[in-house]
Amino acid sequence: MKRREFIRRAVPAVTVPMMLNGLNIKAFGESAQLESLTGARGNNDHVLVLIELSGGNDGLNTVIPIDQYSGIAAVRSNVMIDQSKVLALNGTSSVGLHPSMSGVQQMYNNGKVKIVQSVGYPNPNFSHFRSTDIWTSASDSNTYLTSGWMGRYLNFEYPNYPTDYPNTTMPDPLAIQIGGVSDPVFMGPVMNMAYSLLLDSNNEVQSYTFLGNIQDPYSVQNPYKKELDYLRAVKKNTNGFGTAVKNAYDATATQSAYPNTDLAKQLKIVAKLISGGLKTKVYWVSIGGFDTHASQVETDTTKGKHADLLQTLSDAVKAFHDDLQQLGLGDRVISMTYSEFGRRIISNFSSGTDHGAAAPLLLFGNKVVSGILGSNPIVSSSATVNDNLPMQYDFRSVYASVLQDWLCVSQQDVESTILLQNFQSLPLVQNSDCIASGIREQNQAAGLNLIRAYPNPFTTRTTIEFTTAGSHTLVEIFNPFGQQIKTLVDADFAQGTYQVDFENEGYAAGMYYVRFQNGAVQQVKPLVIAQ
Numbered sequence: 055m056k057r058r059e060f061i062r063r064a065v066p067a068v069t070v071p072m073m074l075n076g077l078n079i080k081a082f083g084e085s086a087q088l089e090s091l092t093g094a095r096g097n098n099d100h101v102l103v104l105i106e107l108s109g110g111n112d113g114l115n116t117v118i119p120i121d122q123y124s125g126i127a128a129v130r131s132n133v134m135i136d137q138s139k140v141l142a143l144n145g146t147s148s149v150g151l152h153p154s155m156s157g158v159q160q161m162y163n164n165g166k167v168k169i170v171q172s173v174g175y176p177n178p179n180f181s182h183f184r185s186t187d188i189w190t191s192a193s194d195s196n197t198y199l200t201s202g203w204m205g206r207y208l209n210f211e212y213p214n215y216p217t218d219y220p221n222t223t224m225p226d227p228l229a230i231q232i233g234g235v236s237d238p239v240f241m242g243p244v245m246n247m248a249y250s251l252l253l254d255s256n257n258e259v260q261s262y263t264f265l266g267n268i269q270d271p272y273s274v275q276n277p278y279k280k281e282l283d284y285l286r287a288v289k290k291n292t293n294g295f296g297t298a299v300k301n302a303y304d305a306t307a308t309q310s311a312y313p314n315t316d317l318a319k320q321l322k323i324v325a326k327l328i329s330g331g332l333k334t335k336v337y338w339v340s341i342g343g344f345d346t347h348a349s350q351v352e353t354d355t356t357k358g359k360h361a362d363l364l365q366t367l368s369d370a371v372k373a374f375h376d377d378l379q380q381l382g383l384g385d386r387v388i389s390m391t392y393s394e395f396g397r398r399i400i401s402n403f404s405s406g407t408d409h410g411a412a413a414p415l416l417l418f419g420n421k422v423v424s425g426i427l428g429s430n431p432i433v434s435s436s437a438t439v440n441d442n443l444p445m446q447y448d449f450r451s452v453y454a455s456v457l458q459d460w461l462c463v464s465q466q467d468v469e470s471t472i473l474l475q476n477f478q479s480l481p482l483v484q485n486s487d488c489i490a491s492g493i494r495e496q497n498q499a500a501g502l503n504l505i506r507a508y509p510n511p512f513t514t515r516t517t518i519e520f521t522t523a524g525s526h527t528l529v530e531i532f533n534p535f536g537q538q539i540k541t542l543v544d545a546d547f548a549q550g551t552y553q554v555d556f557e558n559e560g561y562a563a564g565m566y567y568v569r570f571q572n573g574a575v576q577q578v579k580p581l582v583i584a585q
Contacts, residue, residue: 099493100460101328103321103337103374103389104204104239107367109344110182112360112397113413113443114433116155117169121148125433130401133351149426153356154365157372158416166375167418168482170452171428174412174445178395182345182409185394190239192450192473200536203453204229204336205242206472207461209578211335211494214501215247217577223500224333226298231338232320239338243532243567243578248338251299251323302330310377313369317341321374329381335461341367344393348404358405367391371418379420388419388460388483392449399437411442415452421460421484451477459485462494470511471580474534474565504577505529505570507556511582514558518542520570524549528571531556531581534564542568558583 114126115133118140126134140150141159149169151159161167177195179185188195192203201209208228209215215228227249229240240248306326312318320339327334343363351358371389378384396413412431431443454477457463462485469476505520520529520543529543539561542554556568566581 099333099335099386100462100487101335101337101383101387102456102460103324103339103387105317105367105371105389105391106237106338106340107344107363107391107393108186108340108342109346109393110185110395110397110409111344111363111391111393111413112346112350112407113172114397114399114431115350115360115407116152116364117171117414118150118152119148119430119433120150121430122433125435125437128435129399129433129437130407132403132405133355133401133407135355139356143426146426148430152361152364154361155368157368158418159368161372161375161418162424165424166420166422167416168422168424169426170415170417170447170480170482171426172412172431172443172446173415173449173452174395174443175448175450176445178411178442178445180395180409182394187238189392189394189449190237192453198535200241201243202237202239202241203450203472204239204338205247207457207463208240208247208336209242209580210463210467210471211461211497212500213498213579214503214577215242216245216501217504217575218502219500220298221500223496226302226332227334229336229338230299230324230327230332230334232323233316233340237338240336243580244569244576248336249299249334298332299327302327302332305330307381310373310380312373312377313366315366315370317366318370318373321370322377325374325377325381325383328378328383328387341370346397346406347402347408348406350401350406375418384420388417388421388456390418390452390456391416396443398439399433399441399443400439402439408439412445413443415449417456417482419483421487423481423483427480427482447480448477450475451480452482454478455480455482459483459488462488470582471565502577504572504575505568505579507568507579507581510580511584512558513584516556516581517553518556518568519551519553521551522547522549522572523575525573528569529554530569530571532567532569533561534566539566556581 115135118135120137120140123137135152139153141153141155142150143159144163158167175188175195179188179195190202191199193199212224212228220226229248231237231248231250236246236250240246303326306329309322309325312322317339324337324339341363343359346360349358350360378387392415393413396410397407398410401407428446450473454468454473457468457472458465458479460483463472505518507516507518510516518529525546527543527545527547530538531540531542533539542556561583563583563585566583568579568581570577
């Protein structure tokens with residue numbers, strides 16, 4: 055295995071856990087300044103919460119096109135919702151919600167929900183694994199990316215991470231996921247950019263360590279010594295991150311009531327951490343079970359597995375945003391659902407639905423542009439088992455709009471660095487708060503900047519400057535597919551700052567990465583080859 059493959063595969067999986075009030079804490083990254091975790095806990099700008107509906111949610115039974123009932127009755131009569139039980143929404147008679155979603159109905163009628171109709175992507179893939187990969191990486195269906203869209207955003211926002219992190223500018227995790235292990239949505243150019251908190255199913259307080267004060271049992275000639283040194287450095291920041299999270303968790307005032315469900319528990323923790331002062335910008339939670347091939351409904355089609363899932367989602371989101379309101383955080387947080395795909399138009403003979411294409415996506419919060427974007431999907435009475443709902447909005451247009459209007463990234467940077475293409479901007483969230491504040495400049499200057507390129511973007515040649523602490527130093531170039539295409543430096547150096555040129559040897563225009571490694575320290579920066 056090559057060294058870069060060792061790092062890519064091992065770092066997201068090698069974690070250092072501990073228990074905190076039922077939370078299994080896992081930290082990623084390495085830092086030279088753990089002490090700085092205790093400082094700089096000011097207001098932390100906008101926060102985005104991603105809610106994954108794992109399995110592929112049936113959109114036609116979630117956001118119900120009332121004006122399409124004749125078509126629905128012809129092709130999915132065994133799972134269709136009685137029209138008289140559909141929850142009405144203010145301002146429209148053609149769209150309603152599943153009867154289990156009263157919490158979302160209240161939020162919508164109070165102007166705190168945005169429904170985006172028929173969200174998907176061209177040439178959909180119906181494999182759970184591949185479609186999830188597409189949604190998390192924001193790739194085309196025929197393109198494979200090794201990084202996630204949130205990982206690229208965080209790498210853009212904090213380009214020096216993990217070198218010299220945490221620090222006074224960013225003393226907290228860049229992103230936190232509740233549940234799951236190292237979700238690919240947070241995978242950066244080399245490493246996962248997130249910090250994971252796993253719920254303990256028994257809610258018991260435990261404490262244990264992983265790796266500990268591990269020593270290399272091999273000689274200094276071990277070919278993976280540098281990588282093992284790096285993994286030990288990952289372990290070093292565990293106690294510091296645990297302290298930061300625990301301080302935030304313990305600082306929160308009394309919260310509103312939440313339902314006793316896993317998703318609600320996850321969101322309650324997110325609210326506690328935001329209220330406790332963490333500067334973390336992105337959180338991820340999930341709920342599974344949406345792969346409803348069979349027994350999606352009972353004899354009463356308003357009940358069953360899908361109804362239970364939608365009620366869990368609706369009640370948890372309502373409780374979360376009510377809690378944010380009473381904590382004084384309502385204007386700073388929005389949440390957004392996503393699922394790897396929808397379900398087919400026609401139901402199957404097992405009272406279920408099979409893998410499909412487009413489905414609605416929901417955004418919640420005080421600052422969403424409330425209402426419905428898009429028109430109802432057409433449900434034809436002549437639909438066959440192979441028919442799917444056509445895409446109205448590319449999911450990456452939703453991402454682009456949230457990045458621009460909520461996380462305040464410029465359109466140019468979204469296109470060139472994060473989503474790697476130009477996607478339409480949608481009226482999803484209010485962007486009046488995206489004003490020049492100097493926050494991004496502080497974030498991008500945080501940490502030790504050990505490698506830089508100028509000019510960047512470039513067409514024929516760029517000069518790469520790197521600062522090494524001495525000993526073995528490596529500078530490599532990777533293409534957009536994560537493949538190493540050039541090694542510029544692979545030698546021992548005295549401590550200092552050096553330069554090396556990188557020539558465009560006929561490479562296609564696009565996003566590339568320069569990776570610097572010096573002992574246990576590494577840093578990755580984007581390079582843009584312009585046309």
